[in-house]
Each structure stands twice: as C-alpha cells, then as structure tokens.
Amino acid sequence: MQPCCLAAYDLACRRGDRLLFKGVGFELAGGEALHLAGPNGIGKSSLMRILAGLLRPYAGHVEHDGTLALADERPALDPHRPLGEALAFWRAIDRAGEARADFGLEDLLDVPVRFLSTGQRKRAALARLAASGARIWLLDEPLNGLDAHWGASTQAAIEAHRALGGIAVIASHQPLQLQKLRTLSLLEHLP
Ligand SMILES: Nc1ncnc2c1ncn2[C@@H]1O[C@H](COP(=O)(O)OP(=O)(O)OP(=O)(O)O)[C@@H](O)[C@H]1O
Numbered sequence: 001m002q003p004c005c006l007a008a009y010d011l012a013c014r015r016g017d018r019l020l021f022k023g024v025g026f027e028l029a030g031g032e033a034l035h036l037a038g039p040n041g042i043g044k045s046s047l048m049r050i051l052a053g054l055l056r057p058y059a060g061h062v063e064h065d066g067t068l069a070l071a072d073e074r075p076a077l078d079p080h081r082p083l084g085e086a087l088a089f090w091r092a093i094d095r096a097g098e099a100r101a102d103f104g105l106e107d108l109l110d111v112p113v114r115f116l117s118t119g120q121r122k123r124a125a126l127a128r129l130a131a132s133g134a135r136i137w138l139l140d141e142p143l144n145g146l147d148a149h150w151g152a153s154t155q156a157a158i159e160a161h162r163a164l165g166g167i168a169v170i171a172s173h174q175p176l177q178l179q180k181l182r183t184l185s186l187l188e189h190l191p
Pocket residue numbers: 015016020038039040041042043044045046047
C-alpha cells in the first residue's frame with residue numbers, strides 16, 4: 001500500500017447559526033488510528049464530513065495524501081438492488097481488487113438491500129468501504145447495530161487495514177479495542 005497521511009489544521013465547524021467546535025487539529029500517518037469522542041450532537045459526524053470533503057469547514061483546512069472513503073449511517077447502497085449487485089456497482093467504479101476483510105455477506109448477496117437487518121446493512125456498508133481500496137477509512141459509528149462477533153471482526157478489519165499502512169478515523173460511542181489508538185475529544189474544542 002502506498003504511504004498515506006491525513007491532517008487537519010485549526011478546524012472550526014458551523015451548522016446553521018451554531019458554532020459546534022473550533023481549533024481541531026491532528027496529523028495522522030500510515031498505520032495510525034484516531035478515535036473521535038464526544039457526546040451526542042457535539043459534531044463528530046460533521047467533522048467526519050469535513051474530513052471527507054463533503055462539508056466546508058467554517059475555518060481551517062484538511063490535507064490528505066491517499067484516497068478517502070466514508071462509511072456513515074447512510075450505506076450508499078441502492079436499496080432496491082440485491083446486495084451483490086449493489087456492491088458490484090461500487091466495485092466497478094472503484095476498480096479496486098478483492099476486499100481482504102470478510103463481513104459474512106455471502107449468503108445475503110441475492111437479498112435486496114432494503115430487506116437487510118440493521119447489522120447486516122452496517123456490515124454491507126463496511127464491506128463497500130473495505131472493497132474501495134481507499135487508504136484512509138472514515139468510520140462514523142462503525143459498531144452501531146453489530147453483535148459482539150461482528151463488532152470484533154470489524155475491529156480486526158481496521159487493524160488489518162492499519163497493518164498494511166492504512167489510516168482509520170473512527171467516531172464511536174462504544175469502546176474500541178484497537179492498538180495505540182489516539183483520541184480526540186471534541187469536548188476540548190468547544191467554542
Ligand atoms: N444540515 C444541518 N443543518 C443544521 N444543523 C445541523 C445539520 N446537520 C447537523 N446539524 C446539527 O449539528 C450538530 C452536530 O451534529 P453531528 O451529527 O455532527 O453530531 P454528532 O457528534 O455526530 O452526534 P451523535 O453522537 O448524536 O451522532 C447537531 O446539533 C445537529 O443538529
């Protein structure tokens with residue numbers, strides 16, 4: 001895997017007429033992981049969208065070297081297609097190789113995405129991200145809806161991605177069992 005990096009400098013975020021946070025900065029190199037922490041509504045998902053380039057920061061800027069992929073509560077899979085086709089749609093666009101991570105979807109490939117359970121849909125979204133070949137994974141509440149087995153498997157997939165030199169930024173209310181995990185609490189960046 002090519003070297004990658006992700007850095008945020010003095011970020012501030014405003015939504016509507018409210019400033020959510022300010023002065024957020026970090027630098028991540030290949031193999032590193034950052035846990036975004038903070039209570040409901042503080043701006044973790046907003047920060048994720050800024051990092052992904054989907055939301056303009058009120059102040060500051062983001063720099064990255066390496067492709068980014070975001071998995072949030074929207075699975076970005078066509079709800080009307082069978083899961084196999086919905087994943088193939090992205091594979092054709094991403095032109096990445098086979099995903100190394102196994103999210104146990106083999107028996108669900110003919111099920112329309114809209115019929116998947118919460119945890120199955122989450123696993124499908126994670127499989128899409130893992131198959132994208134992106135070097136920088138932005139994971140917004142990746143463990144939501146997953147049972148203990150798939151929660152552990154997802155964290156193992158994150159560790160495998162890091163071992164290959166990838167970066168992971170993870171917003172999560174749930175404890176994470178990841179090696180050398182750095183933490184950024186948005187509570188320390190209130191305006
Ligand atoms: N499009 C929008 N316009 C205005 N306000 C918004 C918009 N999207 C989100 N917000 C507000 O921004 C704040 C931060 O939302 P965000 O989803 O980033 O928080 P969060 O830390 O991820 O929360 P949670 O832990 O509940 O997922 C919330 O008060 C939310 O209502």
